[in-house]
Amino acid sequence: MFFHKQELQFKAKPDKPDAIYARKLQEVLGGQ
Known part of the structure; x- marks a missing residue:
């Protein structure tokens, strides 16, 4: 399952x- 957010999952x-x-x-x- 994917959750779409406007923030980066990894702070890279x-x-x-x-x-x-x-x-x-x-x-x-x-x-997807």
């Missing part, structure tokens, strides 16, 4: 774009 501030993390995040967000 990457100092550079993380392609692997972005791909995983997009996979999670788009694969």
Whole structure:
């Protein structure tokens, strides 16, 4: 079950774009 909130679940501030993390995040967000 997914709960949609407008806040970040993880307080992460990457100092550079993380392609692997972005791909995983997009996979999670788009694969519902």
